[in-house]
Amino acid sequence: MPNFPMDPRSWGTAPDFEGMAELIADLVPPADAPQRVTSALDTARELLRYAYCRHEFATVAVVHALLALDGRLPDPLPDELAEAVRLRDRLAAGEVTGGVLMHARAVRLVRAVFEAVAQRFPPAPPRTGALREVWQDFLALPYPESYRGVAVAGVELIMVDSAVAGLVSRELAGTLDPEAAAGLWWCVDDLDRAVPLIDETYCAAYFTRLRDVARLAAERHLPTASDRPR
Template sequence: MYVNLNGPVVTRTVGSDSTGGEGFFFRQHVFALDVHGLVVEAQLDRVRDRFRPTAEDLVPFFASPEHAPETRMRGLARAFEAFWEGDVDTALALALPRLEGALRRRLHAADIAVITQAQGETIGQVQQLGSLLDKLDELGFPEPWPLVLRTVLGNAEGQMNLRNNVLHDLVDTPSRHRAALVLQIALAVLFLGEEPPARTGSADSGPRMPVPWNAAADQRLPFPVPDPRAHHFVTQYADMHDVVAGLTVPAGIPQSAATVLHTSRELLRHSYFCYEFSTVALLHALIAMEIVLRAKISDSGTKPLHALIKQGKETGLLTERQAEFLHEGRKLRNRIAHGQRAHSVMPPHWGTGMLTTSFTLIREVWADQPTPPATTDTDEGTGI
């Protein structure tokens, strides 16, 4: 109500034991939340890189609970968009009021008072954030969320006091990881304890258990999304064209082998979306190699691959180096096909090197000696 020309006024003295009391506890919790905020920041950036959501994409998701009207959730969706654009001030200015409003509506829906009634000469008023935070336990928020909200939003000694500091312009722009904390808290206030939105249009209307983001949820995506691991080697899908540019299907090889090699090359290209495709690409190249060996060996019959490799080496069709490479590939294929190991994960450039060797080997073997007359064009006798 007035300006104190004498400067700051001492309202409390600090005891000699600076490590005691509630303030010290909150300071420790603030440190832990700052570390957690760095993790949340990285997770939100991963969501941006993987799905590229817009505000319009987010609004229907945020507005699914009854206490989250669409008109208010547009601001929260824009807050996420601003966060991903690097505009922390805008993100916080939009998110903090929506967070408080959602909390107020949740309390009201649970018949917990959010308005102080008029008494005598005292007028009624809407309870402020501090009073709302004191009601979190009554609302049934599980730990540690009541403590998290109080530490991040509260203004007691040692707390972050982000709400007042930001909305009253008392501090410079907060760090981005603290803005990430506010966004995560907003999601908790919206969805904590809420039933997941019911699916529509499904033949199976029974209850469903939530699924991990990287399991069945991905199967419902309307379009492929980049595998985050691919970004360690390329920056965009277009870069994969350069990765596979040297993988040319040799001319003249049997059409069945050419088709398999083409599939192998495309699997490696699309490992940008599914990292494990690089291993499947190598296995397909081995299939093409077996087709070529059977075409080059007149009495291949139903011999398994290891016998074909041995015969090819004995007849001079394969060099020692070529036979060794094929044996290693055959062993890898056997271990995966027989369930002895999961798919090995190969970085795209490693997969490119191995596929280049496979393509070159097929070209060399096909051109090395005359091809015997074809006797059949079936897939029989391709046992491992």
């Protein structure tokens, strides 16, 4: 790796450019996040790395990381995430310049965005885990009351929730036939479209878990080309 020259304003951040990798090593996008989200986070992480060479990149990294939230901020807003939003707004208003933020602080603010995104896209259930155990864990979660009778991206979420429940039960009983398996894949597709548009943290987590359980139940029934959602 080339040893790029240091911006004097970044003095003390790392011993050299290679050392920047250690500062951002824990900034890893959630595996199940959409590509547009991971792209924003990856770019923010690299901006932090190259802030070693150009101090202003640290501030730009914070603003760019916020794109990953699609304007859907958690409530209540954590302190460091609130600070990141204020910084973005002050930059937009011309109240501060791109050099306002020290690198160490920028890393903490970007990390706060990564953590907020991770709450929206929790890890999928382990694919090697027992479906029965994963399903029982899911059944302990209450259905989000605010999403009864609500459609997102044309998807009636409570109907999908009910359909997945019936189809997973059939898979556990060993009675999921090819037609029903195709229906399960349609549910996965519906949830793939709806989940990124849900702006309430618990609801997003609930339907993400529902989608992951549905996929786990369906994965041994690979759909044919005609069965795959389009």
